[in-house]
Amino acid sequence: MSxxxxxxxxxxxxxxxxxxxxxxxxxxxxxxxRTLALLAVLAGxxxxxxxxxxxxxxxxxxxxxxxxxxxxxxxxxxNNGLFLVFTALAATLPFFLPMAIGVIAGDAIAGESNAGTLxxxxxxxxxxxxxxxxxxATVVIFCLVAxxxxxxxxxxxxxxLFPLGDLTTISGTRISFAEGLGRALLIALAVAASLIxxxxxxxxxxxxxxxxxxxxxxxxxxxxxxxxxxxxxxLHALQPYFFSHYWxxxxxxxxxxxxxxxxxxxxxxxxLYAAVFGSAAWARFTTKDITA
Numbered sequence: 094m095s096x097x098x099x100x101x102x103x104x105x106x107x108x109x110x111x112x113x114x115x116x117x118x119x120x121x122x123x124x125x126x127r128t129l130a131l132l133a134v135l136a137g138x139x140x141x142x143x144x145x146x147x148x149x150x151x152x153x154x155x156x157x158x159x160x161x162x163x164x165x166x167x168x169x170x171x172n173n174g175l176f177l178v179f180t181a182l183a184a185t186l187p188f189f190l191p192m193a194i195g196v197i198a199g200d201a202i203a204g205e206s207n208a209g210t211l212x213x214x215x216x217x218x219x220x221x222x223x224x225x226x227x228x229x230a231t232v233v234i235f236c237l238v239a240x241x242x243x244x245x246x247x248x249x250x251x252x253x254l255f256p257l258g259d260l261t262t263i264s265g266t267r268i269s270f271a272e273g274l275g276r277a278l279l280i281a282l283a284v285a286a287s288l289i290x291x292x293x294x295x296x297x298x299x300x301x302x303x304x305x306x307x308x309x310x311x312x313x314x315x316x317x318x319x320x321x322x323x324x325x326x327x328l329h330a331l332q333p334y335f336f337s338h339y340w341x342x343x344x345x346x347x348x349x350x351x352x353x354x355x356x357x358x359x360x361x362x363x364x365l366y367a368a369v370f371g372s373a374a375w376a377r378f379t380t381k382d383i384t385a
Contacts, residue, residue, distance in 0.1 A: 114223070118231040122197065128235075131193040132242050138189060139181035139247035146170050146177075147254045166347075173260045174251025175270070178277045179347065181247035182240070182284050186340050187320060190239055190284070191291050195312035197235050198295025201228040202378065204305035221379045225296070229371065232292040240285040244277060266349040276346055283343040287359055290336040290366030291316065297374040300381060333358070336366050 122128055150171045166179040202225070251257070260273045268276070295312040302308050316337075322328055323335045332338050339359030345352035 115227050115230055118227055119234060122231055122235065123238075128197065131196060132239060135185060135189055135193060135239055135243050136246040138185050139177060139243060139250050142181055142184060143170070143174075143177050143247070143250035143254050166344075169261070170251070171255055173273075174253075174255035174257050175248065175260055175273050175277060177251035177255070178244050178247040179280060179344070181243050182280060182343065183341060185243050186284055186287065186343075187337070188316075190236075190243070191288060191316045191337075192313055193239050194232065194236055194288050194291050195295045195316055196309045198232045198292045199299050199308035199310075199312040200305040201232060201296055202299040203302050203308035204299075206303040206305075222375060225300075225375055225378050229292065229296055229374075232296060233289055236288040236292060237282075237285040240281050240288075244281040248277070262349045263344065263347050264349040268349070280343045280346050283346060283356065283359075284340075287340050287343070287363055290363040290370070293367040293370035293374065294336070297370040297377065300374050300377040334362070336362060338362070 146167065166176040166183065169176040170180060258270055259267055260270065261267055291312075294315065295308070298312045298315070299305075299308045302311075319335050320337050323332050323337055339355050339362060342355035342359045345356055
């Protein structure tokens with residue numbers, strides 16, 4: 094590290110400067126065409142699902158042919174458009190949402206290194222730990238924004254194509270539309286929280302290479318591999334430790350009373366992944382030789 098970097102590392106940093114760094118990272122991230130394209134794809138998934146259900150049920154038949162093979166909420170969409178929110182989140186969580194997070198997280202450090210801007214960021218009074226934490230906070234905020242984009246798009250399409258009103262929970266009880274909206278918000282927050290482990294994993298991978306494309310590809314490849322392993326019956330003893338294993342537990346928020354067991358296991362597992370891979374990313378980044 095150069096003398097300028099050493100001086101920057103010990104220079105006192107005000108909270109306002111830290112907030113400015115986070116704001117700069119958020120502005121840079123959400124102005125990129127890649128980010129906007131990812132959000133557009135996520136917003137488009139509920140549109141496609143809503144149109145598909147509307148077309149399929151145009152003759153009065155049930156979506157999915159009345160079978161139970163699809164998401165648990167899909168058969169209720171024609172009765173209440175709010176169920177499109179739950180269905181869209183169930184459809185995007187296994188692949189689309191984590192893929193988008195993997196792209197953003199994988200590019201967080203490696204992209205700066207590849208562009209030659211990482212060294213200049215470290216010259217500023219940020220310090221490696223503060224910069225890494227800011228990058229992670231940016232990815233976590235993207236998790237929330239991406240999830241809300243899916244939810245808002247689904248709610249809009251559901252309101253346009255299907256009726257809205259009181260809804261029936263998975264347990265068979267009736268709740269008001271206002272309470273249903275509250276449950277939808279809680280589900281969106283639970284889905285966003287389910288992605289913080291992926292965010293930490295992607296950030297760690299990003300510290301291992303100077304190529305943004307390699308980091309993004311590796312992160313997405315790991316996501317796909319873990320989800321394949323999670324479907325192999327012979328690995329049932331290991332599957333509860335895979336970050337994706339409890340992802341769909343958010344459906345328990347639509348039960349009356351709410352089942353908290355799998356939800357708490359999911360949140361605990363995500364916190365564990367965030368702690369382990371966040372620590373690994375910090376250990377790697379703070380000792381990494383930055384040459385570009």
